[in-house]
Amino acid sequence: MAITSIKNLKEFSTANDRFEGAHLLCPGCAHSMIVRELLNCTNDNLVIASATGCLEVCTAVYPYTSWDTSWIHIGFENSATAVTGAEAMYKARKRKGTLKNPDAPVKFVAFGGDGATYDIGFQWLSGAVERGHDFTYICLDNEVYANTGGQRSSSTPIGASSTTAPAGRVSYGKKENKKDIVSIMAANGASYVAQVAPNKWKNMAQAFQKALSTEGPCFINAMSACTTEWKFDPKDTINISDLATDSLVFPLYEIVDGHELNITYRPKNIIPVKDYLAAQGRFRHLFKPENAHILEEWQKRVDANWERLQRREEARV
Amino acid sequence: MSNGNVLGNEKRGMVELGAEKKVGWDEVTHGAVLYSFEDDATDVSFRKAEDRNYAQFSSYVATVASWRTIKPVYNRDICIDCQNCWVFCPDVSIISRDKQMLGIDYDHCKGCGVCVEVCPTNPKSLLMFAEAQNLEDALASWPEKKKKEEK
Incomplete structure (x- = not known):
């Protein structure tokens, strides 16, 4: 049986995995949870490009591939460009009637880590969205360059210790705030933009299906808890994701056509941001008395962002 | 294999x-x-x-079986086939067919323990044991139902 619906987990579990085990991602890595779910939520043929990063390095270790779909890796910056090139060729060949199987549904998907999306591949992604290709870009946002040893990226949040912005006697870690890529991509003209997290599997599958079925460029920012660089036990990946979504550090929402913002998950009990930060080794130094002001700023910022999202949802602008 | x-x-x-x-x-x-x-x-x-x-x-x-020091053991008697472990397994190591959980693929499991964390039954129907532990002994030592669910 193949996937028929994502109404409940039992129905969803009839999907036949197209992502294979024995890839070399860390035990407990959220990347493969997200990728698996994307491949499982559709039966269509997929053309996938991966930017350089953990996902690419660990799923295509010569002489093995973990992908049961068409998959390409070119460079760090150009997964969006590679897949939109394939999409343009597909459209051209369809027009000319030179496709072997013109009726088979094909979807185009690009994966990138936060380094490839927020920093290195940013102008390429922006260009691909501007050109209006029919593709879905999924950013696996683990807030750090995890593959190369934990350097800070523009997705790393304030106060996080990374190898190029380490916390110590004179510094509390990264001093800059995280870039709001979701708003940027919505303003860039993407047809569908969403932020998802693997612990809310249904929310995530719905966003993936929506993005795949939407014609035009779609962008999804998927939170991917990194057991190695966030410094928590591999078994706690889903628990950390729960803390992130329930403390509203990662609010789950979507923006349709750049203006219609819908909050897709409202936690019943909003927990303090402190709980989320305390669970991770990269924020341990924030609990020293001299860094109390950073904790306060964290909470303030998260509250303000939640307020902004709710007001934007109401205003529909 | x-x-x-x-x-x-x-x-x-x-x-x-x-x-x-x-x-x-x-x-x-x-x-x-x-x-x-x-x-x-x-x-x-x-x-x-x-x-x-x-x-x-x-x-x-x-296979990545050599990565493991601990392994999940599956207890069919308690499982309710909720498929939480299937959806969250990062290594495609939960074998589910026709909406039923069948077992664990020990060739691909890295022993991260996410499946045990997300298991909702009481007691859990998946538990981590030492890699060297044999399955019969592991199943025989399964804990009793806890009165108050700890979190």
């Missing part, structure tokens, strides 16, 4: 695809095409793993 030996004694990257003899690292052509299947792959989303004809290049034929 053939011994893929991901990190084994055979030097990786030394056999060029289709080449007759072994070549050195500096002779390998840049870029490679790896086919996951021996045959046509167009309807692969409608075929279960056991009905697929995996090629030697699919990581499905490889």
Whole structure:
């Protein structure tokens, strides 16, 4: 049986995995949870490009591939460009009637880590969205360059210790705030933009299906808890994701056509941001008395962002 | 399952695809095409793993079992087939067929323990044991139902 619906987990579990085990991602890595779910939520043929990063390095270790779909890796910056090139060729060949199987549904998907999306591949992604290709870009946002040893990226949040912005006697870690890529991509003209997290599997599958079925460029920012660089036990990946979504550090929402913002998950009990930060080794130094002001700023910022999202949802602008 | 030996004694990257003899690292052509299947792959989303004809290049034929120091053990008697473990397993190691949880794929499991964390039953129907523990002893030592669920 193949996937028929994502109404409940039992129905969803009839999907036949197209992502294979024995890839070399860390035990407990959220990347493969997200990728698996994307491949499982559709039966269509997929053309996938991966930017350089953990996902690419660990799923295509010569002489093995973990992908049961068409998959390409070119460079760090150009997964969006590679897949939109394939999409343009597909459209051209369809027009000319030179496709072997013109009726088979094909979807185009690009994966990138936060380094490839927020920093290195940013102008390429922006260009691909501007050109209006029919593709879905999924950013696996683990807030750090995890593959190369934990350097800070523009997705790393304030106060996080990374190898190029380490916390110590004179510094509390990264001093800059995280870039709001979701708003940027919505303003860039993407047809569908969403932020998802693997612990809310249904929310995530719905966003993936929506993005795949939407014609035009779609962008999804998927939170991917990194057991190695966030410094928590591999078994706690889903628990950390729960803390992130329930403390509203990662609010789950979507923006349709750049203006219609819908909050897709409202936690019943909003927990303090402190709980989320305390669970991770990269924020341990924030609990020293001299860094109390950073904790306060964290909470303030998260509250303000939640307020902004709710007001934007109401205003529909 | 053939011994893929991901990190084994055979030097990786030394056999060029289709080449007759072994070549050195500096002779390998840049870029490679790896086919996951021996045959046509167009309807692969409608075929279960056991009905697929995996090629030697699919990581499905490889194993990462040597990564584990602890392993999950599955207790069929308590399981309610909620499929939480299936959806959250990062290593495609929970074998589910026709909405039923069948067991664990120990060739691909890395022993991260996420499946145990997300298991909702009381007591849990998946628990971590030492890699060397045999399955009968593990099942015999299963804890009783706890009155108050700890979190």
